[in-house]
Amino acid sequence: xxxxxxxxxxxxxxxxxxxxxxxxxxxxxxxxxxxxxxxxxxxxxxxxxxxxxxxxxxxxxxxxxxxxxxxxxxxxxxxxxxxxxxxxxxxxxxxxxxxxxxxxxxxxxxxxxxxxxxxxxxxxxxxxxxxxxxxxxxxxxxxxxxxxxxxxxxxxxxxxxxxxxxxxxxxxxxxxxxxxxxxxxxxxxxxxxxxxxxxxxxxxxxxxxxxxxxxxxxxxxxxxxxxxxxxxxxxxxxxxxxxxxxxxxxxxxxxxxxxxxxxxxxxxxxxxxxxxxxxxxxxxxxxxxxxxxxxxxxxxxxxxxxxxxxxxxxxxxxxxxxxxxxxxxxxxxxxxxxxxxxxxxxxxxxxxxxxxxxxxxxxxxxxxxxxxxxxxxxxxxxxxxxxxxxxxxxxxxxxxxxxxxxxxxxxxxxxxxxxxxxxxxxxxxxxxxxxxxxxxxxxxxxxxxxxxxxxxxxxxxxxxxxxxxxxxxxxxxxxxxxxxxxxxxxxxxxxxxxxxxxxxxxxxxxxxxxxxxxxxxxxxxxxxxxxxxxxxxxxxxxxxxxxxxxxxxxxxxxxxxxxxxxxxxxxxxxxxxxxxxxxxxxxxxxxxxxxxxxxxxxxxxxxxxxxxxxxxxxxxxxxxxxxxxxxxxxxxxxxxxxxxxxxxxxxxxxxxxxxxxxxxxxxxxxxxxxxxxxxxxxxxxxxxxxxxxxxxxxxxxxxxxxxxxxxxxxxxxxxxxxxxxxxxxxxxxxxxxxxxxxxxxxxxxxxxxxxxxxxxxxxxxxxxxxxxxxxxxxxxxxxxxxxxxxxxxxxxxxxxxxxxxxxx
Numbered sequence: 001x002x003x004x005x006x007x008x009x010x011x012x013x014x015x016x017x018x019x020x021x022x023x024x025x026x027x028x029x030x031x032x033x034x035x036x037x038x039x040x041x042x043x044x045x046x047x048x049x050x051x052x053x054x055x056x057x058x059x060x061x062x063x064x065x066x067x068x069x070x071x072x073x074x075x076x077x078x079x080x081x082x083x084x085x086x087x088x089x090x091x092x093x094x095x096x097x098x099x100x101x102x103x104x105x106x107x108x109x110x111x112x113x114x115x116x117x118x119x120x121x122x123x124x125x126x127x128x129x130x131x132x133x134x135x136x137x138x139x140x141x142x143x144x145x146x147x148x149x150x151x152x153x154x155x156x157x158x159x160x161x162x163x164x165x166x167x168x169x170x171x172x173x174x175x176x177x178x179x180x181x182x183x184x185x186x187x188x189x190x191x192x193x194x195x196x197x198x199x200x201x202x203x204x205x206x207x208x209x210x211x212x213x214x215x216x217x218x219x220x221x222x223x224x225x226x227x228x229x230x231x232x233x234x235x236x237x238x239x240x241x242x243x244x245x246x247x248x249x250x251x252x253x254x255x256x257x258x259x260x261x262x263x264x265x266x267x268x269x270x271x272x273x274x275x276x277x278x279x280x281x282x283x284x285x286x287x288x289x290x291x292x293x294x295x296x297x298x299x300x301x302x303x304x305x306x307x308x309x310x311x312x313x314x315x316x317x318x319x320x321x322x323x324x325x326x327x328x329x330x331x332x333x334x335x336x337x338x339x340x341x342x343x344x345x346x347x348x349x350x351x352x353x354x355x356x357x358x359x360x361x362x363x364x365x366x367x368x369x370x371x372x373x374x375x376x377x378x379x380x381x382x383x384x385x386x387x388x389x390x391x392x393x394x395x396x397x398x399x400x401x402x403x404x405x406x407x408x409x410x411x412x413x414x415x416x417x418x419x420x421x422x423x424x425x426x427x428x429x430x431x432x433x434x435x436x437x438x439x440x441x442x443x444x445x446x447x448x449x450x451x452x453x454x455x456x457x458x459x460x461x462x463x464x465x466x467x468x469x470x471x472x473x474x475x476x477x478x479x480x481x482x483x484x485x486x487x488x489x490x491x492x493x494x495x496x497x498x499x500x501x502x503x504x505x506x507x508x509x510x511x512x513x514x515x516x517x518x519x520x521x522x523x524x525x526x527x528x529x530x531x532x533x534x535x536x537x538x539x540x541x542x543x544x545x546x547x548x549x550x551x552x553x554x555x556x557x558x559x560x561x562x563x564x565x566x567x568x569x570x571x572x573x574x575x576x577x578x579x580x581x582x583x584x585x586x587x588x589x590x591x592x593x594x595x596x597x598x599x600x601x602x603x604x605x606x607x608x609x610x611x612x613x614x615x616x617x618x619x620x621x622x623x624x625x626x627x628x629x630x631x632x633x634x635x636x637x638x639x640x641x642x643x644x645x646x647x648x649x650x651x652x653x654x655x656x657x658x659x660x661x662x663x664x665x666x667x668x669x670x671x672x673x674x675x676x677x678x679x680x681x682x683x684x685x686x687x688x689x690x691x692x693x694x695x696x697x698x699x700x701x702x703x704x705x706x707x708x709x710x711x712x713x714x715x716x717x718x719x720x721x722x723x724x725x726x727x728x729x730x731x732x733x734x735x736x737x738x739x740x741x742x743x744x745x746x747x748x749x750x751x752x753x754x755x756x757x758x759x760x761x762x763x764x765x766x767x768x769x770x771x772x773x774x775x776x777x778x779x780x781x782x783x784x785x786x787x788x789x790x791x792x793x794x795x796x797x798x799x800x801x802x803x804x805x806x807x808x
Contacts, residue, residue: 136160148177182453217756272353406720459500487588580742608656655723
């Protein structure tokens with residue numbers, strides 16, 4: 001019932017007269033007057049929670065009207081009088097012995113959407129209002145609650161402190177609670193974006209140096225694109241028999257991508273198009289057709305798995321891997337013109353392909369000329385070629401601490417990797433890093449998590465962060481996930497809570513063989529910031545060398561220079577959660593197989609947990625070895641195969657992941673070794689390599705310790721091998737083949753970026769990917785590095801002109 005509303009309605013009804021016009025029997029005629037409802041800012045907040053709300057105007061100093069304000073005042077007075085008649089017993093002091101201030105009642109930002117049980121312990125702590133609501137579990141039935149002396153608002157019960165903040169004591173919470181510290185992992189806080197990162201402002205001189213350095217690296221790639229277009233323009237001049245050719249313009253929206261229909265490469269400017277069926281052909285494919293080479297190899301015939309073919313698969317740097325088509329049904333004419341391919345190859349086969357552009361015909365030429373002018377007096381590359389401090393292992397003790405021995409190549413000066421701490425990075429900036437990065441050397445940065453707020457990456461915290469109990473767009477993967485079983489590399493569906501439980505305790509197959517599962521790119525990178533916003537912000541805050549790695553504001557990250565209205569490549573962040581063991585098993589190891597990334601990458605080990613083999617699991621391993629006639633048995637221990645380079649099993653402490661990163665220049669020899677020994681990677685009944693198209697881009701091989709030893713003996717090459725500890729970031733230059741084995745259960749978060757030093761390597765990788773068959777997972781040009789070159793150069797030239805105009 002709503003008596004207030006009935007009174008208001010009665011007051012609005014008035015009598016118009018006993019003998020109104022049109023009535024002869026003296027009947028009373030009534031009508032309602034329409035009342036003006038005040039605005040929300042001045043309207044009374046009293047409501048029943050179902051739709052009705054008071055229509056009166058609020059009074060000054062209150063959120064209610066005069067009637068409801070007086071009723072609330074009377075109710076509070078009665079409650080206060082009742083409390084005075086029945087006082088509560090004296091409160092026990094907190095264990096910290098600290099006098100805690102009184103706390104307010106439950107705040108508006110505290111909801112009861114997430115409740116977690118906890119063990120009751122003796123002791124009671126309570127404030128004047130009687131509120132003991134824990135901010136973490138939103139329950140008020142816990143016997144002991146610790147109040148924060150900093151904010152005087154938040155409270156945490158001792159069971160939640162022990163369960164969710166094991167590194168914090170009750171005294172720590174009393175001084176500064178997790179909410180004040182910025183690392184609260186309650187369900188509500190995990191859904192927020194957390195504190196916003198302050199934007200770094202560079203002075204004008206530093207900005208100009210960065211821009212010129214970036215332009216210096218962009219210029220060779222820009223000239224390459226310009227030269228390719230000039231060659232195609234010369235062909236068109238011969239076809240039109242005129243020096244002033246007419247080039248049509250293809251109109252596309254900013255959020256639309258244009259790909260070559262033949263090789264799936266992104267089209268950045270000049271291309272040929274069919275006027276009838278709109279078949280698109282990039283100018284690289286046009287050049288290959290005129291040379292009689294099958295573009296994208298239809299064309300690029302798939303290599304079968306024979307030894308002879310794999311051994312001949314070696315690709316020299318700067319060369320393409322495609323072979324001429326044996327009997328091409330589609331070729332260029334003698335004058336250089338190209339007709340639309342037949343319908344069997346996606347075209348119409350009737351019209352001649354005309355030259356088109358996405359910009360103005362001379363736009364690329366003008367951009368190249370402007371870039372050359374603006375890059376004048378820029379820092380030259382030879383200033384960064386060699387790091388004299390790190391070449392021989394370091395001079396003084398302080399500098400030597402920022403190095404890590406990762407290989408033992410004789411006569412080489414790159415056996416040590418640059419391994420600074422986060423504090424060193426903040427002190428030195430990017431100058432020292434660039435000296436190693438420009439040479440294609442990986443970099444390891446320690447203690448990067450110190451740059452964040454200390455948010456927990458425990459698996460159960462991650463589970464709570466993504467857990468949903470209501471129907472929404474994420475319902476499909478809130479209870480089960482598709483994981484990869486490392487034994488046969490097949491997908492299995494597993495309950496997400498059971499997966500995270502096995503992350504810390506381990507799992508077994510029915511035959512007691514250790515079951516190692518992997519979650520790759522979960523949650524999908526397109527949903528990462530939406531489903532894990534707090535963890536995403538924590539990861540970005542922890543990234544070292546933010547000028548390179550920041551995905552949105554990185555000054556030297558070309559992926560961040562793309563216009564906002566364009567479609568950007570999916571570069572992460574991506575999360576990789578996997579079980580792991582320090583023992584190198586004979587089958588089913590938790591690994592990332594040998595491959596190359598399409599761009600630079602940074603992997604941060606956010607969390608790791610050690611898992612020990614059970615005795616029944618060891619027995620299952622021994623049984624399998626005996627059945628295999630000891631073919632795979634290790635000399636060091638029956639049933640377990642240890643890494644000969646890094647004997648992890650003999651160490652009491654060890655890292656979370658073992659990395660092997662090869663130098664770019666060693667790629668041809670590495671491919672030759674894989675072509676020679678590819679049959680040795682097959683495990684009958686579990687893992688069989690039937691065919692290989694490209695030994696690295698296929699991502700099907702993992703080099704064990706024995707294979708790494710053989711590789712060094714036969715080809716004289718050795719990888720940088722090192723362990724990654726929790727809180728360390730590994731930066732891998734584009735073009736370096738690498739593999740990873742998890743020694744513990746690990747949570748990695750990875751992000752790809754495009755540095756100016758790796759631009760030419762990225763373009764070379766794009767050329768390699770386009771030569772793969774169209775059904776290959778790496779064939780599509782996902783990075784669109786040529787588009788980054790064009791947009792990056794345009795933005796840098798405009799920025800330099802603005803700085804110069806501002807000075808003038």
